[in-house]
Amino acid sequence: MKPSSRYLAVLTAFSCVIAVSTVPDSLFAQSIVNRKNSAPDAFRQLEEVLPTANAYRNASGAPGHEYWQQKVDYDIQVELHDDTQKITGSEVITYQNNSPDTLTYMWLQLDANRFHPNSNANRHRTAPSIGDRMTFDALDSMLEATTFAGGTKILEVADSSNGNKLKHTIVGTNMRVDLPAPLPSGDTFRFKVRWKYNITDATVIRARGGFEHFEKDGNNIYEIAQWFPRLCAYSDATGWQHKEFLGKGEFTLEFGDYVVRITVPSDHIVASTGELMNPEDVLTETQRERLKEAAKADDPMFIVTPDEAKKNQSEVAEDKKTWIFNAKNVRDFAFASSRKFIWDAVGHNSGGNHVMAMSYYPNEAEPLWSKYSTQSIVHTMEVYSKYTFRYPYPVAISVNGPVYGMEYPMICFNGPRPEEDGTYTKRTKYALISVIIHEVGHNYFPMIVNSDERQWTWMDEGLNSFLQYLAEVEWEDDYPSRGGEPKRITGYMKSSNQVPIMTNSESILQFGPNAYSKPATALNILRETVIGREGFDFAFKTYSERWMFKRPYPADFFRSMEDASGVDLDWFWRGWFYSTDHVDIAIAGVNHYQIDDGNPSSNSKRKRQERDDEPETISEQRNKPLKKRIHRYPELKDFYNSYDDLAVSDDDKKKFSKYLKDLTPEQRKMVGLETHFYIVDLQNKGGLVMPVVIRVTHEDESTREIRLPAEIWVKNANQTSHLILSEQPIVSLQLDPHNETADTDSSNNHFPPKMKQSRFKLYKSSKSKNEMQKAGLGKKPDADKKDADKKDDDDKDEKSEAKSKDKEAKKKSDSKKEE
Template sequence: MKKALLLFAATMLSASAFAQLLNNPGSNHGNKFEQLGTIISDPNSYRSASGAPGPAYWQQRADYDINAELDEKNLKLTASETITYYNNSPDPLSYLWVQLDENQHKATSDNKLTETSKMSDKMSYKELDGIIRNENNLGINIIKITDENGKSIPYVINNTMMRIDLPVTLMPKGKYKFRISWNYNIPDRMTVGGRGGYEYFAEDDNYLFTMTQWFPRMAVYSDFQGWQNKQFEGRGEFALAFGNYKVNMTVPADHVVGGTGECQNYSQVLSAASMKRWNEAQSAKAPIEIVNLGEIKSGLSKKSSAKKTWTYVAENVRDFAWVSSRRLVWDAMATYIDGKKIMAMSYYGPEAYPLYNKYSTKVVAHTLKVYSKHTIPYPYPVAISVEAANGMEYPMICFNYGRAEKDGTYTEAIKYGMIGVIIHEVGHNFFPMIVNSDERQWSWMDEGLNTFCQFLAEQEWDNHYPSQRGPAHKIVDYMKMPKDQLEPIMTNSENIINFGPNAYAKPATALNVLRETVMGRELFDYAFKEYARRWAFKHPTPADLFRTMEDASAVDLDWFWRGWFFSTDPVDISLNDVRYYRMNSMKQAVENVEDKKAYDKDSKYIGRERNKAAGVKFAVEQDTSLLDFYNKFDRFEVSKSADDQFKTYYNSLSADEKKLYESKKNFYELEFSNEGGLVMPIIIEWTFKDGSKETDRIPAYIWRKNENKVTKVFAKDKEVASVQIDPYRETADIDESNNSWPRKAQPSRFELFKQQQAPRGSSTGSNPMRDARQR
């Protein structure tokens, strides 16, 4: 590709926009394989045509010094921060934009007002509460904003964004320091929703606090769009600047705190026993419980009225999150990436102990190793998994789910779901915490790329891992949906109907197809690592990914991006016909046998058979004088001169012609049609009459001259019994009934059942572990 991607703010493919993708509308060629053309713009000094950062590339930086206090009794957070903002752009800035994402919980927020609702025969409390609630006392309360000398600074809040009006223009290469004081009521995330808040455990009267989007954060100012000031509506996540953090968190003295970065004062906040275990974990090859299950169970009813302050620092991160509770087991072990020690850790409550104690920290370590192999070596000193009944990611810390039953057993679905979500959320450290794409605009750039790497990690965990996203055939049900229920991958996060398939599964599948079917592992892996290396700790756009994958592989992929990312076309390649040809042997003894078969077949029709069965007296039988030479002539008898005729023919051939004749090839002409619209390679599996198999792989470029229908002839040494296209289901073909010759019946099964409603998030089916204990 020779040009850079235009950054559209909304759905990129309306009917008119889609028409712009067609260079030769109305034709059967000249569309799907043309370069992206008018929908991309020229590269510049900031972003090169190769997909790498340009020579003048720049990005902003924001450092934070934060003091926060958690009021458990009143479920409130009070905090203040000093932000140092560095203007590395060439532009003078007269104002700054700050994100107040916690304002999404306000009853008057845009996402609440624009959220559709309807009545039904059965309404849940949450549904009704969401309709009638007018005031919920949620959202950030800004107390004051001042410069570093304490002088007030004017500001304007627009929903989830706040504009800071600078008293003096911030010039290029300058920096500005200011302070914000705020507080907010912590939401019950189990009822209100959202990524952060508290979860209440009635059985022991305690809370789990997951503190996310909890502080005013600088929005990104970039070369490709200026300020990223799209409002936070709950789905499109976060575009943030890198910086250094120092965070002091004051919490009840009996709480355990885990957060982004490294704790600076364990010796002051941990007991002597826990400190000893922490030191042992530095060289441990298996997780060591820093705070164990017995300790937290004995302390659940002894709530301390004292406070402790935990201090964390983190360098070159784009965000900060933390967890705080007195009901957390904490384990840790050392793992190594390219010789560098990283502390893999987990925090989890008693209900998650049977699963998390066995798996979580080891899954964290596994994830870091696999992702580092496929992208860049993990650069941070810590990676944390927290069980919090949900999934969400932040630098060095993530929140996941995975709780056992009351008796300590768990289903297979919960086990693999837990492992998968830990891999996914820990993996987000790479996308977008390090390769820092704009999630607010393109969710797929972090969710899709991360889901692809999750699939790789799952498959390297267990060869029989039941991955639900990544294998091509898993996306078929989505891609065969009606077009009015689909959007291209290149669609803004808030405009997508089926968000999971669109932003997670389809791009992950596309990358897997690229790796396994289009490019091959060697070319793909090198190019994908190059993308991660080029854009680590920077802000890439989709064009930077597209162009890097081409630049580092010498594979023209515009047709692939056009089809998979800019359209809603599915894959449906039909094998319409197989015609068999062989070379005429010029031997009467051989050819006459085949000719007789064809003659007999052509001579057979229903009237002739019925006349014979009816005993019709034919004229030549009633009057034998009508018979002549040709009535007795055997047209398929081998002549006496046949051998001489063949020798004359054979001797007339050149040496090369004789070699070709002796090869005795069988020729098969296959006709394919592109029923779905999305051009793809054609993978053909031949099964020969002796039972052996052979596979041919035809690149997608076969469709260049005719995007609707193509034919191709194959020469085979053996006679073919059957032909199957896409035998390993690697192209996401939505209709396998037209993939074989001869056609195969598509068996299926049905079951008569009584429909039941299962709680959201619950696993279905039996619990074999529990059943085994009861036997």
């Protein structure tokens, strides 16, 4: 079997095995069966799982001496029809076969076919949950997905050399083009494709590209991505990667050079992958001068100001312009277009490479975007380049539009905006900074380190989320990062509804935690706890530089990290990436020992103290007042009534003296040691072996930390123990004191056990209405109150009248008396 087939067979078979929620240990490797020890073999090497190293990918994790990859160049002409929201395009594709194989056909991706009503992407979804309530937007989205006239219409596929039509077959989101003759290794084939399709409304159908319509001014923002027929990847590991695009597993492509001519209304501003080749034709003189100034500026400058954008969007041009872009050594191409765009830019030096960092956004995004977008782009390049490689492209762009977050070479689409009044929440602010860091960061993974997203989402999302976390902590103190910190993943880690990280992209459950947070957290733990920062950073940079502009697979990452760090990490990959075990290490018990020096005097004193310290039983306390028989009859006393069983005899002292005399000086020193010996029993309740970090607190309140490698579990992955020596008594122990191992249950991390603390709220109970009250048949509280108030007033009037009559009668009586 050729290496590519073997690699695929191993990974496919293994992904099938690990997708089962309960996997017998023997299934991880049929060649090794352990029936004598029930403890899982957590430290078994991954050699039986990973593909065999070869001339294309060597055992160190680096590209082999015969590594190859295809090259595909594109010359594209595309027109954006703003009046009908359509794309029409044609392209000439130049395919260079660098593989050792002869090819008889080629596979192209038609990602827009995902939006056809009858696509597998639409039909494979489970039914939505429809309750007794649904928003208009949700219903609109559900209906649009089943009625939108989506999909790529192929108008022509032809041989560029002679114009002859090429037979082609569309299979879902892919198209096979049959070659007129076999294409040998080292040869090149050039062919032409013409196509068209309807652009999706990305505010209704969730997509990685599309348009957004603004009712107030009647304009659109277009973010055009995955829009042209482009070659599937052909590699030594998978052959043709033509797994159908169902929406989650994104894509993997070949590197190549692009020339793209984009025709749009003349009042549109276009942001694109690549460098603008004809600025004199599409930009004003003022805009060109501002770009030159921005390239040397310290802070971002407006190329198109907010006022200019408002004026621009108020009128619709009838003529068109063609923007020409050139991009070298990229694996994809995307662009954005609108007459609403504000445009700002600043130059950035990335290790000697001059980059234009630029942002495009409507006035609806202000003031948030002009303050944070381009600054976030530059910050991303600064931090990511430190841990990987310098940013190699000439531009880095962030665009605001309908797509919340999506990445392509040199350009990304990001969604957060402020409220209509220009205010924004703290959540919106940091969401914008984070999504820009994340999407710009994707230039590194997978746009340059070209992993297979269609198969392994974690290789780009997980690695990128890890670097995003590093960039966020360098933005400001206490940045509200959502990933990276182990304590934030514990809830997911102990959930039952999950699959291993090493699961195909379309089969993942809980996509965000599985493909983003868990691998990012795993790398952070590797960096902080397992390898250490210096060793990890060297290894990660080595992997990144090895696979720049090449296509790595999981084994290449695993092997590179081990090779460059010098640390055996097979146990880590097996636990974190190939299983759903979680971290829950508990202190099962602690035993305290001291050396018994054999001195009868000190032993007697210690035993007497222990006996005195022993609490009285309840019976002993209540029996004390009883008058004992021996008190009434003293003659019953004998030798043993006055015998002291803890008294030290001369014979005992002589024996001890002889014992010391027979010892060597070194042995006598050991006998005199006052060291405390503690045996700490540890239990692995979660199944995932990890290093053990113990904080020790002594009697004088001083503390120290003990760090034990994961190999402490190597003989028994379920339980182990560790000896702690201390010159003074230990009063408490705590596991994982810095929350660095993602331990899911901290309640069993303390010795002695710690009382759980919580709080509860008080609330007033209220009586629910009965059905008559709900129907409004009862008396209204206000009416009742009015009746009661009226009665009180009547009573007061009656009493007042009676008092007045009494006074009048009394006056008359007094008058008569005086008379």
